[in-house]
Amino acid sequence: MHFELELTDSNSNARVGKLTTDHGEIQTPIFMPVGTVGSVKGVHQHELENDIKAQIILGNTYHLFFRPGIDTLEAAGGLHQFMNWKKPILTDSGGFQVYSLSKSRKITEEGVRFQSIYDGSYHFFTPEYAMDVQRIIGGDIIMAFDECTPYPCDYRYAKNSINITHQWLDRCINQFKNTDSKYGYEQALFPIVQGSVYKDLRKESAEYIASKDMFGNAIGGLSVGEPEEEMYAMTELVTEILPKEKPRYLMGVGTPWNILEAIARGIDMFDCVMPSRNARHGLLFTWEGTINIKNKKWEKDFTPLDSLGKTYVDSTYSKAYLRHLIKVNEYLGIQIATIHNLGFYLDLVTEARKHILDGTFTTWKNQVIPRLKERL
């Protein structure tokens, strides 16, 4: 795997780069659609590649571990083969699910004991096991097993938590180095910075993570409910510490404007459920603002779904038609909305990339954000 930093903006920390994996190249900054259980909900792999123009997607260790299970995934030859997605995949470690799903979980230095949401069975995940499972799933990029702290989170808890996350990281790295890829292509392990909204903890964590000299680095524990300003401040602080020549991934972010602000602070990779989930719920992101397509005002609006949108659904279907499909619960409505939103997110980062390259990023960003925030 190889990352080439092509250019850094002169007016901001925004960067353009190219990440090369055994499953192809990724132009950064990039948005990675989330495909939790072996599918990006509502769309075909064909649409993902050709219409949305996704360059890499996510899979989730926690959910895939339970369904279909690692035996099936291994027998299938890994997730790429199983789902017939030939481009890169990144898998999350399950650390976030242990935080967001388990009511009864016990975190110790050894690992996490938690109850499955599917059948109530008890499981014990360790950093080593999280690596093993991710070897089997076979993502090109795999994530360290971390603890994602909630917001708000008191200082003592956050401080203790980064210690555990850091210890776990060492064990992840050991296990990662002591095992091999199962399917003949390279996998890269990304460690994760934590530290809640505390500057000194973020700094300490970022320095620790940077010292591990891994292929790329991630920032976790943000966009969990904290004010946007805090999220930006933490991102800024951490990106100043993380090495410039390695890709930086801000986990779970975010709104279109969050993404542009984070790009300005030196982030290269994003993932978020928002475009795909909100599509299913009828909320569309466009260059002119967000649209709640379920609103009565679109009932007889036969103009194109998104006149500035670049996917074929944007010009093929009208707002009134999509509103109708969503209102009557037709699957096609979800499919169209998801293609639109994910297509828009990919267009967003592509435009950002262009503007970084031609030196107009900051002006463009400041111009476009107020419009993105409009409610149509």
Next chain:
RNA sequence: GGGGAUGUCGCAUAGUGGCUAUUGCAGUAGACUGUAAAUCUAUCACCUUACGGUAUCGGUGGUUCGAGUCCAUCCAUCCCCA
């Protein structure tokens, strides 16, 4: 012509004497940030920004301290027999 049944807020429903008439759907709006989410929340008779107020169970009349619920009658719809 004879006999029977049923009428509850757009639709469908619960409710045989007692406190704010139930629930679902539809409608209207809101939420959603490393996805247990095609989900969740609010609202959903009328007036009021709100607090709050006024109604209401096909119509009318009656019994009762009190009626969606009991009685009479009318109206509407459906079914059966001629």
